Amino acid sequence: MPLRWFLFAVATLTVATPVAFAAQPLPPRAEVALTFDDLPGIVLKPDQAYADATSAALIAGLRRHRAPAIGFVNEGKLDDMIRPRQIALLRRWLNAGFDLGNHTFDHSSPNEIGASAYIADIAKGETVIRPLMAAAHRRLQWFRHPYLETGSPAPVKAQIDGWLAAHGYRVAPVTIDADDWEFAEPYDEAMLHGDAAGVRRIRNAYLGYTERTIGWYRRASRALFGRDIAYVMLLHDSRLNADCFDALAAILARQNLHPVTLEQALRDPAYRTADGYSGKDGIEWLERWSITLNKDLPWDSFEDVPMAIEQAYNRLDSK
Numbered sequence: 001m002p003l004r005w006f007l008f009a010v011a012t013l014t015v016a017t018p019v020a021f022a023a024q025p026l027p028p029r030a031e032v033a034l035t036f037d038d039l040p041g042i043v044l045k046p047d048q049a050y051a052d053a054t055s056a057a058l059i060a061g062l063r064r065h066r067a068p069a070i071g072f073v074n075e076g077k078l079d080d081m082i083r084p085r086q087i088a089l090l091r092r093w094l095n096a097g098f099d100l101g102n103h104t105f106d107h108s109s110p111n112e113i114g115a116s117a118y119i120a121d122i123a124k125g126e127t128v129i130r131p132l133m134a135a136a137h138r139r140l141q142w143f144r145h146p147y148l149e150t151g152s153p154a155p156v157k158a159q160i161d162g163w164l165a166a167h168g169y170r171v172a173p174v175t176i177d178a179d180d181w182e183f184a185e186p187y188d189e190a191m192l193h194g195d196a197a198g199v200r201r202i203r204n205a206y207l208g209y210t211e212r213t214i215g216w217y218r219r220a221s222r223a224l225f226g227r228d229i230a231y232v233m234l235l236h237d238s239r240l241n242a243d244c245f246d247a248l249a250a251i252l253a254r255q256n257l258h259p260v261t262l263e264q265a266l267r268d269p270a271y272r273t274a275d276g277y278s279g280k281d282g283i284e285w286l287e288r289w290s291i292t293l294n295k296d297l298p299w300d301s302f303e304d305v306p307m308a309i310e311q312a313y314n315r316l317d318s319k
Contacts, residue, residue: 030258033233033260034068034235036236042184051089052089061242065246069259102126103146148284150275173266205309216303218255275292
């Protein structure tokens with residue numbers, strides 16, 4: 001079967017066969033901002049047609065469900081394939097009504113290169129997206145740290161934070177993270193090899209894990225604040241999320257989570273909680289705030305990514 005027909009068949013399958021769940025009472029209503037890292041997209045192999053199809057499917061899913069979104073760009077990816085077509089993917093994202101943010105040029109780590117080189121990588125990462133945003137009559141203002149590493153020790157973090165503030169950037173925190181990136185490369189491998197059974201297995205593992213993980217973050221929020229905050233969910237621009245977006249939207253509906261813009265989510269007073277963490281680990285903000293507030297999170301119920309997925313990712317990443 002030619003790859004293009006296999007991709008179509010799998011996309012049809014993923015829409016037509018959602019994961020079955022028993023009917024449950026709706027949890028309390030809450031809001032969630034959907035944020036996608038690593039634009040113009042994660043692909044296992046440099047296949048521009050595959051990247052184009054991924055982006056088109058993800059944008060279509062977001063528009064179908066009328067979900068606001070923001071995509072964080074690594075401009076270094078523009079030259080991984082056909083640069084004009086990669087830039088066209090960013091324009092299509094903007095034309096669909098979604099915003100762009102800076103994710104550094106090279107997806108760098110401040111722990112590895114230090115504050116000055118990291119700041120230079122942020123500045124390099126706005127060469128294309130700043131004029132694109134301006135042409136769309138929007139302001140480039142959001143930054144997402146790769147690996148969620150914000151700088152260590154404290155003076156490094158302070159230097160980076162100071163530069164971001166002085167250049168009009170606001171940090172995009174993360175308060176739901178289901179590690180979708182670990183599932184994305186094994187999913188690509190199954191897709192590119194025409195492995196329909198593998199596609200279904202990884203898809204179902206991802207969706208189940210994501211729903212359980214969202215439940216954990218909601219419990220963690222209540223442990224810290226006694227309520228659901230407005231969440232910011234970390235996702236990635238991947239074929240996995242493109243193919244699964246209808247099912248992801250169904251999860252949000254079952255969880256009574258309503259998509260809003262990043263700007264709207266950050267109006268929640270919880271985001272005014274101080275982030276004093278300056279360690280090397282890239283941890284999300286509920287864990288950071290648990291340190292600030294000296295409150296425990298429900299780690300006894302936290303679930304790691306399935307071992308088979310982790311092993312598959314590590315195998316592919318080592319190549």
